[in-house]
Amino acid sequence: xxxxxxxxxxxxxxLIGLGSAILWLGNGRIAGISGIFGQLLPPxxxxxxxxxxxxxxxxxxxxxAQLLPGIGVGGNAPAHLVEAPTSWGISTPVxxxxxxxxxxFGTKIGNGCTSGHGICGLARLSKRSFVAxxxxxxxxxxxxxxxxxx
Amino acid sequence: xxxxxDLRYLLTAAFAGLLFGAGLYVSQMVxxxxxxxxxxxxxxxxxxxxxxxAFVMGGGLLVMFVAVRIGKGRTAPLFDSRFHEPxxxxxxxxxxxxxxxxxxxxxxxxxxxxPAISLIGFWPDNLAIYLVALFVGSYAGAFIIPSGRDKRLAxxx
Numbered sequence: 001x002x003x004x005x006x007x008x009x010x011x012x013x014x015l016i017g018l019g020s021a022i023l024w025l026g027n028g029r030i031a032g033i034s035g036i037f038g039q040l041l042p043p044x045x046x047x048x049x050x051x052x053x054x055x056x057x058x059x060x061x062x063x064x065a066q067l068l069p070g071i072g073v074g075g076n077a078p079a080h081l082v083e084a085p086t087s088w089g090i091s092t093p094v095x096x097x098x099x100x101x102x103x104x105f106g107t108k109i110g111n112g113c114t115s116g117h118g119i120c121g122l123a124r125l126s127k128r129s130f131v132a133x134x135x136x137x138x139x140x141x142x143x144x145x146x147x148x149x150x
Numbered sequence: 151x152x153x154x155x156d157l158r159y160l161l162t163a164a165f166a167g168l169l170f171g172a173g174l175y176v177s178q179m180v181x182x183x184x185x186x187x188x189x190x191x192x193x194x195x196x197x198x199x200x201x202x203x204a205f206v207m208g209g210g211l212l213v214m215f216v217a218v219r220i221g222k223g224r225t226a227p228l229f230d231s232r233f234h235e236p237x238x239x240x241x242x243x244x245x246x247x248x249x250x251x252x253x254x255x256x257x258x259x260x261x262x263x264x265p266a267i268s269l270i271g272f273w274p275d276n277l278a279i280y281l282v283a284l285f286v287g288s289y290a291g292a293f294i295i296p297s298g299r300d301k302r303l304a305x306x307x
Contacts, residue, residue, distance in 0.1 A: 003187070005178065009202040012177020013209020019170030020210065021217030026162035028227035028234050031170060033264035038288040052160050053167040054267055060171025061180055062271025073181050079272035081280065082182050082260055093279050096259060100266075100280040103255030104287025107263060109295040110248020111236070114262040115170075117249075118207060123214035124235065131241050135249035136256060137189075143257025144189040 008071055020119050023053070032116020033057070034107035085148050110136075159229040174268045177206040182260030189257060244295050 020031035027049070036050045065073065073079040084095035107113040110132055112121060117136075121129020144150060178184040187193070188203040226232055256262050259280065261269070266284060269277055 003184070003200050003202075005200075005202045006205045009177050009205035010209045012173045012175070012179065013206035013211075014213055015169050015173030015176060015209075016206065017173075017210035017213025017217075019166040019168070019173060020214045022162060022169065023166035024214070024217050024227065024233070025221055025224075026166070026228045027159055028230040028232055029163075030234065030236075031166060033262075033267060034288070037263055037267060037284070038292070041289065048155060049160055049163040053163040056164040056167025057171040057174075057264070057268055058270045060168035060173075061175040061268035062171075063168075064172040064175040065272070068176065071176065071178060073175070073178075073269075073272055079180070079269060079274040080182075081269075081274050081276050082186065082258075093276050096276045096280045097283040099255045099259035099261075100283025101255070101287040101290075102251050103259070103263065103266075104284040104289075105291040106248045106250070106252030106255060106287075108248070108288045108291025109244040110252055111238075111245065113252060113264070114256075115264050119210040119214050123211055123218045126236070127239060128236075128241055128245055132245055132249040135246055136253035139250045139253025140189050140257035141191050143254050144186055145192045147258060149258065149260075150183065150186045150190050150193075 005071075016115075016119060020115070020123075024120070030116055030120045032112050032120060034104075034113040035111070035116050038104070038108050082149055087148065106136075156229060162229055170264070171268050173206075173210070174265050177203070177209075179203070179206060180261075180265045180268050180272070182265075184260075185262075185265070186257075186260040189260070248291070248295075 023029050023031045029049075036053055040047060040050055081096060084090050084092045088095070103113070112129065112132060114136075117129040117132040122133060174180050184200065185203065187198070187200040190199060193199045221227070221233060261280070263284065266277070266280060
């Protein structure tokens with residue numbers, strides 16, 4: 001197993017859980033990033049806390065990279081996104097635009113992503129979340145195999 | 151919500167976001183290749199599979215499971231009048247189709263919404279394109295599936 005990092009993965013998972021727990025017990029809100037991001041536009045009263053949470057999310061990731069350089073975004077190399085598999089004949093920006101569209105659309109109609117369904121929903125023993133998590137993991141695994149992206 | 155600008159409420163959201171973002175970095179969820187090497191089950195026979203991300207999910211679930219149990223013993227969270235728990239319980243086509251469509255996007259990119267937004271501080275090439283597409287996709291979905299508890303319940307009926 002290459003690059004197996006159970007300790008930092010577990011530590012990061014505990015931090016993610018702690019952030020979700022604080023948002024739940026403090027404000028009664030589910031730390032589902034697609035939901036927080038996807039409800040930014042309408043002039044709702046909830047926009048303020050959503051923006052505060054997302055800004056803190058960015059700062060938390062960036063700040064911990066300053067404190068703990070060398071883990072996280074591919075070691076010491078600059079952060080980069082994936083490149084489109086050459087065999088598909090699609091340019092990388094278009095590939096990523098399609099991925100972003102599908103992720104935005106899918107998480108909106110499916111009411112959640114890896115955080116909302118994967119952490120909060122499963123912890124609440126939500127039937128819907130168990131189904132969603134099973135489906136998106138199986139499809140993501142199949143997609144990686146079919147596209148040959150790694 | 152009692153008051154959208156209650157300072158304790160907003161500080162709680164900020165603290166939660168900070169820890170969540172730190173967790174995404176420390177766990178390496180912000181690294182698309184790390185995520186893809188977890189999703190690449192075809193590498194299991196050759197020993198190239200990286201199971202690390204199962205530990206991220208395990209750690210997150212462990213803490214959140216306890217938090218939900220603590221919440222069950224309370225009538226309301228600290229800074230709001232109620233827990234905003236989804237009341238819609240039916241397994242319907244939008245849920246399954248949405249999760250499947252998201253799974254394709256996740257498998258193509260190795261990033262999901264949390265890591266994608268967290269990467270703003272690192273600003274890799276093409277992130278802006280992905281984020282704009284994420285936003286457009288999300289709002290396209292909102293037109294098809296009305297959001298909001300009451301509307302969803304109405305649709306369910």
